[in-house]
Amino acid sequence: MAERPLRAAVQALTTLRAEVGAEFDAVRAAVVGRAEGVARAAGIAGVRPAGEPATELARPLAAVVDDAAGAVRHTLDAEVAALLALLHHAPSAAAAGEPSATPGRSPEPPLTGGVRYAAHPLTLPAAVGAGFARQGAISDCHLVAALCTVAGRAPWLLPAVTAAGDAVLVDVPGRRYRLRPTLPVDDTGGGLAYARSPDGSTLVPYVEKAFAVYGGGYPALARGGLPAEALHWLTGRPSYLLRVPKAGDDIVAALVESAQPAVACSRPFGHGDDAGAAAALRYRLAPVAHAYAVLGLDADRRVLLHNPWGLRHPRPVPLDVFCRLFTRIDWCEADDDG
Numbered sequence: 347m348a349e350r351p352l353r354a355a356v357q358a359l360t361t362l363r364a365e366v367g368a369e370f371d372a373v374r375a376a377v378v379g380r381a382e383g384v385a386r387a388a389g390i391a392g393v394r395p396a397g398e399p400a401t402e403l404a405r406p407l408a409a410v411v412d413d414a415a416g417a418v419r420h421t422l423d424a425e426v427a428a429l430l431a432l433l434h435h436a437p438s439a440a441a442a443g444e445p446s447a448t449p450g451r452s453p454e455p456p457l458t459g460g461v462r463y464a465a466h467p468l469t470l471p472a473a474v475g476a477g478f479a480r481q482g483a484i485s486d487c488h489l490v491a492a493l494c495t496v497a498g499r500a501p502w503l504l505p506a507v508t509a510a511g512d513a514v515l516v517d518v519p520g521r522r523y524r525l526r527p528t529l530p531v532d533d534t535g536g537g538l539a540y541a542r543s544p545d546g547s548t549l550v551p552y553v554e555k556a557f558a559v560y561g562g563g564y565p566a567l568a569r570g571g572l573p574a575e576a577l578h579w580l581t582g583r584p585s586y587l588l589r590v591p592k593a594g595d596d597i598v599a600a601l602v603e604s605a606q607p608a609v610a611c612s613r614p615f616g617h618g619d620d621a622g623a624a625a626a627l628r629y630r631l632a633p634v635a636h637a638y639a640v641l642g643l644d645a646d647r648r649v650l651l652h653n654p655w656g657l658r659h660p661r662p663v664p665l666d667v668f669c670r671l672f673t674r675i676d677w678c679e680a681d682d683d684g
Contacts, residue, residue, distance in 0.1 A: 370415035371645070378408050424473050451513060451524045455555065456563035458484060461539045463528040468509040471547040474501045476639050479550045480656035482540035483532075484568035487637040488609070489557055490541050490654035492576035492676075493550065494639035495607040498652070500680035503581040503607070505556070507549050516556035519582025523556035530555075530564065540564065544656060553580075573609035573637050573676035581607070585678040595665050601675055602649055608640035608677035610651060610668075625671055629661045640675065 454463060461483075471478050476498030481490040496503055506517040509527070516523040529551045530539040541554040558564050560579060561571070578585040590598055590610075601608060614635045615622040626633060632653075638660065641650035648662035663671070 370411060370418070374408055374411040374415075375645075451526065452556070452559045454526060454528070455558035455561075456565060457530055458539075458564050458568060460533050461530045461564075462533055463526075464531045464536065465527060466529040466531075466538075466548050466551075467527060468507060468514050468549065468552060469547045470507075470549055471543050472545050474504070476641060476652045477656065478543050478545075479654065480542055480544060481654040482538065482542060484540055484564055485570050486541070486554070486557075486567040487654050488571045488573045489554060489567065489576045491609045491637040491639045491652075492573050492580055492607070493541075493553065494652055494654055495609055496577070496580055496678075498639060498641065499605055499607045500581070503583065503680065505553055505580060507552050514552050516552055518556070518579060521560075523559055525552060525555055525559070570635075573611065574678070577607060577609070577676060577678040581678055581680075583678040583680065585676065588675045588677070590669050590672045590674055593669075595669060598669060598675070599643060599647060599665055601677060602640055603643050604677075606677045606680050608675050610638050610640050610649070610672050611674045611676065612636050612638070612671055613673045622671065625667060629663050629667070629671070630658055631660055631663075631671065632658075635673075640677075 457463070474497050476494045478497050479490050479493040481487055493504075506515075508515045508517075510524075512527065514525045514527050516525060529548060531537060532539050538548075538551055541550050543550045554567075557576070557579065558567055561567050572587075574585040574587050577583070588597070588601060612626075612631050612635060613622070615626045615631075615633050623633065625631075636653075638651040638653055641652055643665075644650055644662055646662070647665050649665060649668045650662055651660045653659045
């Protein structure tokens with residue numbers, strides 16, 4: 347089958363993206379360091395005004411490196427999306443004539459108030475990465491953060507979503523969901539009510555709809571859930587949780603730095619927890635318990651996180667502070683065991 351080589355190519359491009367990112371980070375640090383050194387030397391020699399900070403003179407050069415890095419990442423993300431599109435359009439075993447795991451059409455999952463179904467064709471995202479999914483009007487951060495981390499760290503494990511006549515098929519390991527080509531929209535404005543993609547594509551809301559069928563409806567998703575369950579449903583891979591306060595900095599750092607899809611869950615910062623509330627404000631964390639896609643560690647061993655809201659992303663969190671503010675990391679294996 348062509349599926350395995352395609353997924354292997356996606357995996358290779360994802361690894362390349364991480365390696366290229368590390369190379370650009372090293373180039374940026376070298377360029378900035380060199381520019382600041384030259385600027386300081388020029389200041390000593392009286393070539394430039396003494397009051398002009400060296401960092402300000404280095405900033406335009408850093409911007410050039412950042413722009414180049416962004417362009418390369420965008421190109422690689424687009425290539426990954428194109429390969430995944432081939433997987434989405436490829437016939438599955440069931441479509442080729444074998445019995446489907448779900449021969450009938452899935453029921454429309456119940457909606458929350460002020461929302462109705464409207465026809466929306468399946469469209470695929472132009473690029474796939476941690477930012478391709480955004481949480482909507484319900485509290486299913488456990489699912490959307492899981493989608494973000496799988497898309498960012500192991501996009502070859504994303505569900506296959508295909509249009510088939512009057513249905514949209516969502517294939518996750520061990521199960522096919524045959525959905526009506528409709529999505530939840532607001533009663534008033536008519537826009538997508540729940541999860542979405544920033545480019546307007548509809549793969550993400552169809553995956554969410556399939557998960558709503560699995561979970562018993564959108565009101566059930568709105569009550570929250572376990573990222574480990576969402577990761578396992580999406581990928582079929584073994585999923586685990588790490589209790590952050592009991593694990594120790596080194597174990598947490600090793601998991602954060604690994605290539606495994608991972609979701610970090612913060613604790614709520616309620617009344618009487620002034621220190622926690624102040625730290626949450628400092629690092630731009632939600633005041634309520636929330637799930638974030640794990641991106642990695644920076645050079646200063648600070649945890650980098652992605653907010654599934656698509657905005658108010660946390661500032662880099664020092665590892666010791668992270669271990670005080672977060673309760674768990676849910677993660678799944680991404681390595682292909684053959």
